Amino acid sequence: MAYLHFARNVLASMFRHPATTEYPLAPRQYQNITRGKVEINIDDCIFCGMCMRTCPADAIRVDRAGKTWEINPFSCVQCGGCVEHCPKKCLKMDTNYTKPSEKKTEMVFHADTPQT
Numbered sequence: 349m350a351y352l353h354f355a356r357n358v359l360a361s362m363f364r365h366p367a368t369t370e371y372p373l374a375p376r377q378y379q380n381i382t383r384g385k386v387e388i389n390i391d392d393c394i395f396c397g398m399c400m401r402t403c404p405a406d407a408i409r410v411d412r413a414g415k416t417w418e419i420n421p422f423s424c425v426q427c428g429g430c431v432e433h434c435p436k437k438c439l440k441m442d443t444n445y446t447k448p449s450e451k452k453t454e455m456v457f458h459a460d461t462p463q464t
């Protein structure tokens with residue numbers, strides 16, 4: 349009887365959709381609420397530094413004079429605090445995660461036009 353049960357399961361599995369995705373051929377689709385990584389629309393940033401002061405992981409550096417915004421995605425713990433506190437709403441959580449890297453590289457964004 350056990351063999352019959354086993355054979356029935358094997359046959360059924362042959363016609364079912366696989367329970368897993370065929371990664372990397374079919375990349376994983378994350379849900380909208382996934383906290384992947386922080387992204388900035390640098391054109392709207394006023395370099396107030398609120399995100400830097402909010403960050404519990406010390407992952408953000410803002411240089412008001414130099415008009416640069418910098419993040420170390422490997423230090424970020426995806427808490428979403430910077431996104432929540434940005435007065436210009438120019439930060440958002442992207443649903444995709446930071447790609448693996450051999451080095452903890454920082455990402456630097458610079459304002460193209462001078463801010464007043």
Ligand code: SF4
Binds near residue numbers: 434436
């Ligand atoms: S809180 Fe927003 S506007 Fe202020 S420096 Fe950070 S990203 Fe720019």
Ligand code: SF4
Binds near residue numbers: 404405407424429430
């Ligand atoms: S999501 Fe949290 S840990 Fe990551 S940069 Fe923003 S405040 Fe810092």
